[in-house]
Amino acid sequence: MIEFWADEISTPQIRGGLLRLRPGRLLISPGGRIKKIEKISASQLRFYSKKIKREKTIIPGLIDAHTHLVFAGNRADEWTQRLRGVSYQEIAKKGGGILKTLKATRAASLSDLDKSAKKRLRECLSWGVTTVEIKSGYGLNLESELKVLEVIQTLKKQNLSRIVSTFMGAHAVPKEFSTESLYVDYLIQKVLPKVKGLADFQDVFCEKGYFSEKESIRLLVAGKKMGLWPKVHAHEFARSGGVRVAAVTKAASADHLMEVNDADIRQLKSAKVIPVVLPGTSFFLGAKKFAPLRKFWDAGLKPAIASDFNPGTNPTLNLPLCGTFAAIHQGMQPDEILTAQTLNAALALRCFDRGSLEVGKQADFIGLNSESFEEIYYSYGMSQVVSAYIGGKKVL
Numbered sequence: 265m266i267e268f269w270a271d272e273i274s275t276p277q278i279r280g281g282l283l284r285l286r287p288g289r290l291l292i293s294p295g296g297r298i299k300k301i302e303k304i305s306a307s308q309l310r311f312y313s314k315k316i317k318r319e320k321t322i323i324p325g326l327i328d329a330h331t332h333l334v335f336a337g338n339r340a341d342e343w344t345q346r347l348r349g350v351s352y353q354e355i356a357k358k359g360g361g362i363l364k365t366l367k368a369t370r371a372a373s374l375s376d377l378d379k380s381a382k383k384r385l386r387e388c389l390s391w392g393v394t395t396v397e398i399k400s401g402y403g404l405n406l407e408s409e410l411k412v413l414e415v416i417q418t419l420k421k422q423n424l425s426r427i428v429s430t431f432m433g434a435h436a437v438p439k440e441f442s443t444e445s446l447y448v449d450y451l452i453q454k455v456l457p458k459v460k461g462l463a464d465f466q467d468v469f470c471e472k473g474y475f476s477e478k479e480s481i482r483l484l485v486a487g488k489k490m491g492l493w494p495k496v497h498a499h500e501f502a503r504s505g506g507v508r509v510a511a512v513t514k515a516a517s518a519d520h521l522m523e524v525n526d527a528d529i530r531q532l533k534s535a536k537v538i539p540v541v542l543p544g545t546s547f548f549l550g551a552k553k554f555a556p557l558r559k560f561w562d563a564g565l566k567p568a569i570a571s572d573f574n575p576g577t578n579p580t581l582n583l584p585l586c587g588t589f590a591a592i593h594q595g596m597q598p599d600e601i602l603t604a605q606t607l608n609a610a611l612a613l614r615c616f617d618r619g620s621l622e623v624g625k626q627a628d629f630i631g632l633n634s635e636s637f638e639e640i641y642y643s644y645g646m647s648q649v650v651s652a653y654i655g656g657k658k659v660l
């Protein structure tokens with residue numbers, strides 16, 4: 265049995281609300297699960313034994329429920345052009361944008377992709393992220409998508425983070441295919457059977473110019489038969505049917521959701537779909553429009569806040585910073601943000617065994633060098649994380 269004492273232990277709870285113990289103690293079973301969590305007195309803490317581990321503040325490990333973490337190259341040069349006023353369309357016409365990442369990722373070797381992904385996972389951990397969802401989708405053909413999924417499988421075996429794998433062949437229609445429908449046929453017939461067992465979820469970019477409502481449903485239903493639970497990139501640019509797709513396919517989450525009305529929110533709620541909002545992307549694109557996160561929360565949904573880490577629209581893995589954006593731009597309170605980045609994020613990934621420090625759950629938690637948990641969002645851009653534990657084992 266391992267025991268941790270801390271000046272503060274804060275955790276969201278399944279039945280709602282934040283449990284805050286000042287000071288508190290956490291007992292971990294030999295199997296790496298939480299055995300007990302309880303308040304102790306200040307005088308007990310003063311006389312604590314050196315045999316017991318001591319942290320200043322303990323919170324559950326953060327969960328990043330939406331990243332595109334495996335890719336080659338970066339697009340800093342395009343960003344510089346965009347700052348000079350060159351439009352995204354012009355950049356794309358010259359072979360930039362997603363096509364540039366696609367080309368680099370297809371050309372990259374397995375070991376190069378693995379090396380850069382590992383470096384990024386270490387970065388995740390430094391921000392307190394102990395579970396990361398990773399999507400494929402920069403290969404867009406059988407060979408390259410399998411290569412990326414294989415890299416994700418290798419990462420799963422490392423002790424850097426818990427990994428959830430998502431197949432996203434439907435990230436864009438590659439130029440080898442004349443219509444989206446032909447590409448979806450290809451994905452269903454040739455790619456999905458090989459992906460079976462290599463991914464936990466399938467995601468589709470349901471948006472005008474990418475994948476229609478009809479094709480998205482066709483693909484997600486086919487994936488579900490192979491054991492891939494659906495996810496949807498929905499309503500980022502317009503109300504293109506993504507929320508309906510998520511409801512019809514019983515998706516675990518609908519992500520982005522910048523363009524939603526009250527009927528969409530009601531539909532997400534009745535279908536029990538987790539909204540995943542990505543304020544870092546809104547910020548990096550100029551902070552003009554954010555998803556109505558406050559509305560989701562007040563309507564009784566269980567929204568998650570993720571990074572959307574990708575080389576084009578959000579090149580940071582700093583998940584707490586994305587939480588700060590939610591506070592500043594979306595009217596959220598720190599305890600709500602913590603819930604959105606732990607317990608609700610776990611629901612978006614159907615990882616029901618983690619996301620809060622409650623008896624029986626996985627002992628995934630982080631130690632902060634701060635007086636209270638709020639400081640991870642308040643001291644933005646500065647890491648407060650001094651230690652991280654996965655299943656009770658120290659990984660940072």
Ligand SMILES: [Zn+2]
Pocket residue numbers: 330332497572
């Ligand atoms: Zn995304």
